[in-house]
Amino acid sequence: MNRGSVIRAAMWSAAVMALLLAGYLAEGHAILKETSPAAGSTVNGPDVPIMLKFNVRIDATRSKLQLMTPDNKMVDLSVEKQSSPDTLATKANGLKAGEYKIAWQVLAPDGHITRGLVPFKVAGL
Numbered sequence: 001m002n003r004g005s006v007i008r009a010a011m012w013s014a015a016v017m018a019l020l021l022a023g024y025l026a027e028g029h030a031i032l033k034e035t036s037p038a039a040g041s042t043v044n045g046p047d048v049p050i051m052l053k054f055n056v057r058i059d060a061t062r063s064k065l066q067l068m069t070p071d072n073k074m075v076d077l078s079v080e081k082q083s084s085p086d087t088l089a090t091k092a093n094g095l096k097a098g099e100y101k102i103a104w105q106v107l108a109p110d111g112h113i114t115r116g117l118v119p120f121k122v123a124g125l
Contacts, residue, residue: 030108031055037120045095045122050077052104052118057085059107065090068117070098097124 034053037043050065065077065088077090088106102118 029056029110029112030058030106030114032104032114032116032118035102035118037118039118040120042121042123045097046093048092048095048122050090050092050102052088052102053084054086054088054106054108056108058088060088062107063088064103064105066103067092068101068103070096070100074103095122097122 031054032052033055034051036051037048052065060079060082063079065079067075067077069075075092077092080089080091083089088104092100099119099121102120103115104118105113105115107113
């Protein structure tokens with residue numbers, strides 16, 4: 001094997017390792033896959049079950065769920081015991097008609113914190 005072949009083989013090996021590492025790191029970040037209520041949906045109140053499902057397991061003890069009310073107040077929501085390691089659940093009680101947002105913050109296995117908002121509406125009674 002000549003020197004050029006060795007260099008090309010080393011470069012290909014490095015490229016393959018970089019792609020594998022990138023795939024591993026992408027899997028570590030928590031990405032929201034599914035929500036209930038769905039983003040932009042309208043639900044009936046006054047009690048609304050909330051579920052957020054992610055692409056990886058998340059640390060529920062270091063995660064946070066809040067509800068932004070129509071008057072922009074933030075209300076902490078207690079996270080229920082996880083039914084699955086990739087899911088957070090809670091319930092918002094006594095909601096009146098209006099526009100709400102679920103504010104979430106989770107810790108993924110790679111150590112990164114991810115945040116987001118899920119807007120939804122509660123229909124008039």
